[in-house]
Amino acid sequence: MRVLLTGGSGFIAAHVLDVLLECGHSVVTTVRSSEKGQSILKNHPDVPKDKLDFVIVEDIAKPGAFDTAIVSDPPFETVIHTASPFHFNVTDPQKELLDPAVIGTTGILKSIKQHAPTVKRVVITSSFASIIDSSKGNRPGYEYSEKDWDPVTQEEAVQNPVLGYRASKTFAEKASWEFLENEKPNFTIATMCPPLVLGPIVHYLQNLDNLNTSNQRIAAIMTGKAKEAIPPTGTFIWVDVRDLALAHVKAAELPEAANKRFFVTAGYFSNEEIADIIRDKYPELKDKVPAKGTKGGEYPSEGIFKYNNSRTKEVLGIEFRSLEDSIVDTVKSLQAVGA
Known part of the structure; x- marks a missing residue:
């Protein structure tokens, strides 16, 4: 199939691009600058232009x-929209988080x-941010699934960057389902709701200075920044x-994924477990990693919510990697860029 992939230089999109190419699909990716687009092409030297190209948005x-960007010859059959900001270094949540997420999503639809x-x-x-309340x-005993929605309000959304990020994901996803209902377009949608995303970085797109937010905790633990105390795990x-x-x-390829929401999680982890694995x-x-028994990063004593990822496993056929495999590969990829 021919695919438009948005945000092609992002952490998640770079891996989506690799899977698409491995599966034989033809991809045009959106990037914010020609430099980023050329970097992607240069790092896929054996892929012909009719299989991989970029367009600037x-x-x-x-x-x-x-x-x-959406007009192509041959025409697109599929769009994978990953472009949306994920960072907390903002002064104006409305302008820097909410608008790009919501307007970007409704705009592309x-x-x-x-x-x-x-x-x-x-x-x-x-994101899981659009599911969790x-x-x-920690809601011990409660099971989160695709049926849950974050009840965050517009008033809360502009209070701080963390609420702004959660709201940006919730509002953008809700807007896409509303678009489907109100506009009755020719296409079906599928939404992916992952929690914390860990895993190896694509070296040509990222360095330690612009490391994606989720992997910063691994870098901190392996480089000595968490030696005295392991930071709280959070999610x-x-x-x-x-x-x-x-x-x-898979959600792009499979007919049965149409108009479904997917809670994509492998399960539990803690920062303490990450330190143990490294x-x-x-x-x-060992001189940089927190010693066994260092305070912080553990599970909450009262317990934690449950999760239901059965739809992702059954409909999409995903078999999840172990935390150990993920952390080992991530550390290796961070060492390759100088960690």
């Missing part, structure tokens, strides 16, 4: 941002409906980026 929050009638499936990267704390469920990338592609598997880092 500088600002996804601008009206009509995707109008020209409008562009597809108006200019790309051949598109039959749109896969959207959402963070006001309820106690995770997924490897390669499994998530495969889930995106200490065990990389003995040369």
Whole structure:
């Protein structure tokens, strides 16, 4: 199939791109600059232009941002929309988080409906942030699944970057389901709701300075920044980026994924477990990794919510990697860029 992949230089999208190419699909990816696009092409030297190309979309929050990107010869059949900001270094949550997420998502759906009638499936990267009710704390005994929605409000969304991020994911995903209902387009959608995404970085796109937010904890533990105290885990469920990338592609390929939401998680983890794995598997880092018994990063004493990932396993056929495999591969990839 021919696919438009948005945000192609992002952590998740770079892995989605690799899976798409491995599966023989033809991909055009959106990037914010020609430099990023050339970097992607240069690092896939054996892939011909008809199988991989890029188009520049500088600002996804601008009206009509995707109008020209979505027009292609041969035409697209699928869109995988991963472009959305994930960082907390913001001063204006509305402008820097909410607008790009919500306007970017509704904008691309409008562009597809108006200019790309051949598109039959749109896969959207959402987040566990759009499922969890963070006001309820760890909720021991409660089982989260695709039926749950974060009740965050617009008033809360602009209070701080963390709420702003959660709201940006919730509002953007809700807007996509509303678009489907109200606009009755030619295409079906599937949304991916991963929690913390760990896993190896794609070296040509990332360095330690612009490391994706989720992997910063691994870098901190392996480089000595968490030697005295392990930081709190925060969200106690995770997924490897390669499994998530495969889930995106399966959701694009499989008819039965149409109009479904997918809670894509491998299960539980803690920062303490990450430290244990790095200490065990990389003995040369033992002077930097927190010693066994260092305070912090453990599971909450009262317990933690349950999760239901059966739809992702049954419909998409995903078999999740172990935490150990993910951490070992991530450390190796971070060492390759100088950690």
